[in-house]
Amino acid sequence: MTAADSYAELVRRSKELGVLNSCAAVLGWDQQTYMPAKGAGLRGEQMAFLAGLAHGKATDPKVGELLAAVEGSDLVRDPESDAAANVRELRRGYDRSTKLPASLVEELARVTTAAQQAWQQARAANDFPAFRPLLEQVVALKRQEAQAVGYTDHPYNALLDEYEPGATVAEVREVFAGLTRSLVPLIKAIGDSGKKPDRSVLERDFPVERQKVFAEAAAAAFGFDFAAGRLDTTAHPFCSGVGPGDCRLTTRYNPRFFSEAFFGVLHETGHGLYEQNLPAEHFGTPVGGACSLGIHESQSRLWENQVGRGRPFWDHFFPRLRQTFPAALAGVEPERFYFAVNEVKPSLIRVEADEATYNLHVALRFELELGLISGDLAVADLPGAWNERFKALLGLDVPDDARGCLQDIHWSFGGIGYFPTYTLGNLYAAQLMAAARRDLAGLDDDFRRGEFSRLKGWLGQHIHRHGGRYRAGELCRRATGEPLSAVPFMSYLNEKFGPLYGVC
Structure with missing residues (x-):
């Protein structure tokens, strides 16, 4: 042969x-x-x-x-x-x-x-x-x-490598340490600013069926192909890329909180766009699969936050949202709504966390997983350890385990080693978006018109079509010209939240 x-x-x-x-x-x-x-x-x-x-x-x-x-x-x-x-x-x-x-x-x-x-x-x-x-x-x-x-050094390395090939505990610890040093003073400055959005505009009566229609419209505008996918309801949102022509998104709805389902759908749509645009002819081989979970998360966080929480996006979509929910949004001005969906405030639930505090949620889980796998933390002691560390990181008392150590599905499906990829995804997303803006003039004008095809095309060219041809670090370098760095992410946060909260 x-x-x-x-x-x-x-x-x-x-x-x-x-x-x-x-x-x-x-x-x-x-x-x-x-x-x-x-x-x-x-x-x-x-x-x-x-x-x-x-x-x-x-x-x-x-x-x-x-x-x-x-x-x-x-x-x-x-x-x-x-x-x-x-x-x-x-x-x-x-x-x-x-x-x-x-x-x-x-x-x-x-x-x-x-x-x-x-x-x-x-x-x-x-x-x-x-x-x-x-x-x-x-x-x-x-x-x-x-x-x-x-493994070498720590048993967690063997599990982390399944999701982010080549990543190590030492590297992830360094990432979290650097981010925490930058995030904590920013979050404190925002808290001390005295400025608070009117969150009540998100906590009104938003009928579930209308939420579903509006969310599907946004996903379709991003380019998700509903002839090759669907959206369903579940306890914990996820995207399942079954294969070419079959990608399934899920979310969970809260009739009294708009953001929970909507931004969850945008997040899963980012995953779905990646799955739908991998090279179908290579399905079943590494070149036809995702590069890593960190890169996968970069796609979901980019569409959810970099685009979906941006002012240009809502310049286009807020009038449609007000038509969809006329009673809930009567008298609500676009700027008031935009500030509400970009509130920075420590909160209990990771999937509902704002962009500034989100990575602290991930850092908590990373620390606990290290203890569970090393044997330093017994499962029986997990709720107490969670609550204590959560208080130290985010300053909140956890009222119950449902909003504490039971909130995520990952440990139940054996996804230990998965959580750090969320933070890596945030960093990749910011760096990729900065590169896309550099290459594509007038992206914000596109978004104001409800046009997202140029961004989708750029991601298709630089990320999606390569599948698993390159490892994550090399893919990032080729797409952006630089190795992964937290600088674009922190620049993005400061440029966004500085004007909203009057902080530098």
Whole structure:
């Protein structure tokens, strides 16, 4: 078999695995949207079965033989070629997967399916003890995973690498330390300014059906293709990119708080635009997949915040919003509304946090995850540790676990190592938007007309079409001309909130 034949077989196997994983994605989406509660047991067995099949295909010794046959050949001589990128990432995935026992993979799928159902019920009932036994199982299994994969310095590195290849605890700690040093004085200056928006304009009667119509209109304006996607309701918003032609967004609605669903939809739309514009011909291979979760989050945070909380966006959309909710917004001026959706104030819920305080929420979770994985923090002590650290970081007393350590779905599905990518995404988003503004004159005028195609096209050219061809740091450098830095993010915050609050 020639190197070309071996590569073709690798691609065939990779695409077959992509189809299998897409089946699991549909079941996962259904579990969070329409599955009856009593279906959790069977769903756990279904997910474990599919995970076992996928693991078996991913770890087949033949894959290792095919990789060895291609590595070092002329096919991968150009490091930027499809073949070189696919082989590099398939090797990384193969080496990781072969270290994980099939029994561990299946048990993780089984336990996390049950844990997600338990979390949903525990959050609704504010009952952490009901969730604790399953969370203890998840943490124990993730520790086993870290040990099996292997690591240097800290077991968390093995888990972080799954979501942000190459990132380390030391690097993430440095990012959070630097951001905290810059954010804390800005947040304090805003708090001391004495200026406060009228938040009540967001806490009126906003009928859910009208919210859905308005949110879908904004998502469509951004370029989300509803013929290849849909929007549904769930307990915790997410985007599921099943595959070409099938991308599913979810949100949760609050009839008395406009921002919860709307900005959640804009966030998931950013994810959806990335999924819908990955190179479909490469589906199932690394070149057809997302670069990293940090880059994925950059797309959601860019559309949600850099665009969706900007004044030009609301210059266009506020008149339509007032037509949609005439009673709630009677007499509300655009500037008053714009200030309200850009309020900076420490709050309890991460997904509702403002842009300035958001990363403190992520820093909290990162610290707690380090303790859970190292064994320094017991699951039983999680609520107390959460509340104590939350008070120190954000100055608020946590009234209950539903608004504390139970608020996020991530730990229930085993996503330990995921949270730092949100902050990396914020930094990438600011840097990418600064580069897009540099390359595309008059973007704000586009937004005032409700026109977003030039920005979408720029992201398609610089981010989406590359899929997993480059690692995140290299992709950022190519798109912006600079390595990742927190400077564009802090400049963006100061330029936005300085005039609103009269601070420098």
